[in-house]
Amino acid sequence: MPQLDAVVRDIAEEMSRRDDRGEVATYIPQLAHVDPGQFGLAVAAADGSIACAGHSDTPFSIQSISKVFTLTLALGVAGDQLWKRVGREPSGNAFNSIVQLELEQGVPRNPFINAGALAVTDVILSGHPPREALGEILRFIRFAAQDDSIHIDEHVARSEKATGFRNVALANFMKSFGVLQNPVDYVLGTYFHHCAIAMSCRQLALAGRFLAHSGRNPDTNCSMISPERARRINALMLTCGHYDGSGEFAYRVGLPGKSGVGGGILAVAPSHASIAVWAPGLDPTGNSHLGRIALEKLARKMKWSIFGE
Numbered sequence: 001m002p003q004l005d006a007v008v009r010d011i012a013e014e015m016s017r018r019d020d021r022g023e024v025a026t027y028i029p030q031l032a033h034v035d036p037g038q039f040g041l042a043v044a045a046a047d048g049s050i051a052c053a054g055h056s057d058t059p060f061s062i063q064s065i066s067k068v069f070t071l072t073l074a075l076g077v078a079g080d081q082l083w084k085r086v087g088r089e090p091s092g093n094a095f096n097s098i099v100q101l102e103l104e105q106g107v108p109r110n111p112f113i114n115a116g117a118l119a120v121t122d123v124i125l126s127g128h129p130p131r132e133a134l135g136e137i138l139r140f141i142r143f144a145a146q147d148d149s150i151h152i153d154e155h156v157a158r159s160e161k162a163t164g165f166r167n168v169a170l171a172n173f174m175k176s177f178g179v180l181q182n183p184v185d186y187v188l189g190t191y192f193h194h195c196a197i198a199m200s201c202r203q204l205a206l207a208g209r210f211l212a213h214s215g216r217n218p219d220t221n222c223s224m225i226s227p228e229r230a231r232r233i234n235a236l237m238l239t240c241g242h243y244d245g246s247g248e249f250a251y252r253v254g255l256p257g258k259s260g261v262g263g264g265i266l267a268v269a270p271s272h273a274s275i276a277v278w279a280p281g282l283d284p285t286g287n288s289h290l291g292r293i294a295l296e297k298l299a300r301k302m303k304w305s306i307f308g309e
């Protein structure tokens with residue numbers, strides 16, 4: 001097996017030289033300022049080592065990657081009852097699409113499209129004021145990463161709140177079907193803030209370890225969720241984690257993964273590693289362009305694809 005450190009270093013070096021970098025998201029004004037020349041990669045391996053290269057300690061906006069952690073929390077709150085509020089099928093549509101919602105009575109296709117994540121946030125809010133729910137989400141991520149310095153970027157949260165008309169529309173539409181139980185403003189405020197959590201690749205790779213190791217943090221040996229739940233979250237990441245680019249990601253990379261419009265991807269190589277990559281430029285499906293290419297190379301070189309060598 002090739003040396004992980006060397007593979008990670010080589011990939012980061014190759015990615016920093018490429019000039020096909022995709023386009024940074026501009027619909028959230030604060031994200032439009034991010035330099036697309038950056039690239040970071042961190043791989044937290046099963047033996048407790050972590051291989052990092054490039055801008056792996058630069059915090060970036062995790063955006064929809066936060067939906068993996070909110071899904072984990074909501075399953076803890078509601079268990080399988082969650083699946084009455086949101087489905088488990090790929091949508092085949094863009095992350096912020098509204099078209100299916102009317103046909104399917106306001107029940108979103110899966111927890112990773114925006115509509116589904118709003119339903120998940122609504123479940124976490126049940127019985128809590130938004131500030132407490134947000135505190136719970138942040139505490140969970142800090143605990144998973146074993147890092148209390150992880151924080152919310154208030155500029156990004158405000159920027160999205162000021163321009164998130166489509167999410168406002170989605171939430172109101174779902175509310176009209178009775179799918180959201182809390183006030184729309186509470187759901188949106190909590191959602192915008194958890195999307196605005198800033199993390200580096202190193203922190204994100206550490207936070208994802210429980211998904212690579214049957215729900216356990218291999219460092220502390222602490223069980224965060226059951227093996228069955230970890231397996232199922234991975235299945236959803238594989239089938240829905242890249243929206244209408246999920247098939248292409250499975251075909252090329254072969255790992256469960258969740259992307260965000262900040263250009264990050266959290267990928268899971270079961271039993272091997274938790275991987276975080278960040279390259280701010282996106283492809284037309286809103287997924288990191290170089291992030292996907294880097295993961296494709298890493299999975300091939302390490303023979304980590306879940307579909308075989």
Ligand code: GLN
Pocket residue numbers: 062063064065095096114160167192195259260261262286
């Ligand atoms: N906060 C972003 C939004 O709601 C998240 C989208 C994403 O990362 N794909 O539009």
